[in-house]
Amino acid sequence: MKKIIVLIATGVVCVASTKIFHSREEPKPVYIPLSPQRSGDSAKGFNYLVTGDYLKSGIPLSYFKLAFGKSSTNYLQREGLNQHISYEYTAVKAPNGEIVVAPNCLQCHAQIFDNKLIIGLGNSTVDFTGGEKLNPQNAAMAEQVLKNTDPKKYEAAEPFLKVVKAISNQLHTKIRGVNAADRLAALLVAHRDPQTFRWNENAIMEIPDEVIPSDVPAWWLLKKKHGMFYNGFGRGDFGKFLMASNLLTVNDTAESAEVNTHFNNVLAYINSLQPPKYPYPVNKELAKKGGILFVQNCAKCHGNGDEYPNLLIPEEIVKTDSLLYKSNYQNPQFVLWFNNSWFAQGEYKARLEPFNGYIAPPLDGVWITAPYFHNGSVPTLEAVLNSKLRPKYWSRDYDNLEYDYDKVGWKYTAHDSAGGTIIYNTDLPGYGNYGHYFGDMFTDKERKAVIEYLKTL
Numbered sequence: 001m002k003k004i005i006v007l008i009a010t011g012v013v014c015v016a017s018t019k020i021f022h023s024r025e026e027p028k029p030v031y032i033p034l035s036p037q038r039s040g041d042s043a044k045g046f047n048y049l050v051t052g053d054y055l056k057s058g059i060p061l062s063y064f065k066l067a068f069g070k071s072s073t074n075y076l077q078r079e080g081l082n083q084h085i086s087y088e089y090t091a092v093k094a095p096n097g098e099i100v101v102a103p104n105c106l107q108c109h110a111q112i113f114d115n116k117l118i119i120g121l122g123n124s125t126v127d128f129t130g131g132e133k134l135n136p137q138n139a140a141m142a143e144q145v146l147k148n149t150d151p152k153k154y155e156a157a158e159p160f161l162k163v164v165k166a167i168s169n170q171l172h173t174k175i176r177g178v179n180a181a182d183r184l185a186a187l188l189v190a191h192r193d194p195q196t197f198r199w200n201e202n203a204i205m206e207i208p209d210e211v212i213p214s215d216v217p218a219w220w221l222l223k224k225k226h227g228m229f230y231n232g233f234g235r236g237d238f239g240k241f242l243m244a245s246n247l248l249t250v251n252d253t254a255e256s257a258e259v260n261t262h263f264n265n266v267l268a269y270i271n272s273l274q275p276p277k278y279p280y281p282v283n284k285e286l287a288k289k290g291g292i293l294f295v296q297n298c299a300k301c302h303g304n305g306d307e308y309p310n311l312l313i314p315e316e317i318v319k320t321d322s323l324l325y326k327s328n329y330q331n332p333q334f335v336l337w338f339n340n341s342w343f344a345q346g347e348y349k350a351r352l353e354p355f356n357g358y359i360a361p362p363l364d365g366v367w368i369t370a371p372y373f374h375n376g377s378v379p380t381l382e383a384v385l386n387s388k389l390r391p392k393y394w395s396r397d398y399d400n401l402e403y404d405y406d407k408v409g410w411k412y413t414a415h416d417s418a419g420g421t422i423i424y425n426t427d428l429p430g431y432g433n434y435g436h437y438f439g440d441m442f443t444d445k446e447r448k449a450v451i452e453y454l455k456t457l
């Protein structure tokens, strides 16, 4: 008799616990499956990246020289007209034969660090806060002048100028250093037909007001990742995403199809990049201790060495600012556009699959990629690993950039309050510095060891 009661009682407990389990839906990391990619030639990819005409419209060369001057650095050791053009622009031939200067990927995907140009390092000094030379007023003025004086130059520049006129004043971030590329993509999509890429003067879908800031991920991480972007939502053929800048000035999908034939090579180039090495001595003993702590506490998400688990981490676990991933659900029109567009069709198909959280990135070369998190809200690794040290309002000196090789990240000044566009304000929506509390349980000694290990990655 007693036995039966016990059995019934445990049965009840079992039923109760499965119920709790089902009603709460335990949040869990989600594996991103591998998508097949095109292979290519990395040398050709580099050449196309810094001299290629993936944008076929821009500023007429003579005007560019007037507005932007002559560059004497030639970091990329380019030849011909590009010798005197700063690395983040490329002189290209427009379809009508005129030479125009167009921005290239290195606007956002390169940075000068200790007097060297590091290709693939996200440009964390970029300024989207307004005051740029490529603004609607200047574009309208250039259009007028060109129309009246040089119809051929006008024809070559028109696709670029009309886009600058329509959208450049909707790209402003609140703070310097964060990037508005996701906003740029949304605006281009909103003005273009998904099948033909024809430009519409008026947006064909609703565009939210807010500009969500992001940092720029380092290119050398991509070779390990099965999904692109912080949200890990870029799936299928990566080359199709890499070429999306073409949407800035594209005339038709025949042009895109031609541009697309080069992006297997660009992907090969990006996948050939190695992270820069930490330039100072590392304490090997300490790094070894840190490595053990890293394997115990961090590697299950970030991977270690050649092993990388490719995991998306739900917001409930990582707890970092949610605005960026949420925008993919709150504004599904952009995801729908993409998944019904030219990009999702043809031999090489790409698609977007949003997730309620962020990818745990590989940490190769993490010492040089400050500021940290998807919104660049935390200036140093020390503060990533100790949430109490994260400054609420902080600034860095953009005229004289200084790196902190001890705390690992940007030297910064903490402020008592927000103000202006230089002080990073973590109170703003999308700019929050909370979450990722995984380093908080370490002692200061342990944390130092983990940081020492991170320098070696």
Ligand code: HEC
Pocket (backbone or CB within 6 Å): 054, 104, 105, 106, 107, 108, 109, 179, 180, 181, 182, 184, 214, 215, 216, 217, 218, 219, 221, 222, 225, 227, 228, 229, 230, 231, 242, 243, 244, 245, 246, 266, 270
């Ligand atoms: C205006 C700035 C800007 C330009 C120009 C730009 N990108 Fe990006 N790129 C970004 C930002 C910001 C992200 C991250 C967006 C996100 O994840 O939400 C990104 C993401 C990427 C990624 C994904 C990396 C990863 O690990 O997920 C690749 C690869 C990439 N860009 C390649 C390119 C190439 C190639 C070009 C030129 C054809 C280019 N980008 C032009 C800003 C830019």
Ligand code: HEC
Pocket (backbone or CB within 6 Å): 230, 294, 297, 298, 299, 300, 301, 302, 313, 317, 318, 320, 321, 358, 359, 360, 361, 363, 366, 369, 371, 372, 373, 374, 375, 381, 384, 385, 436, 438, 439, 450
């Ligand atoms: C449960 C999974 C998980 C664990 C455990 C974890 N992380 Fe992370 N980590 C993430 C995710 C997800 C992000 C991206 C968060 C974001 O950008 O909003 C991240 C971001 C980071 C970044 C910033 C990278 C960058 O370039 O901005 C660093 C550094 C980092 N983690 C280090 C660590 C260390 C060290 C540990 C161990 C103490 C650790 N993480 C434990 C998931 C994890």
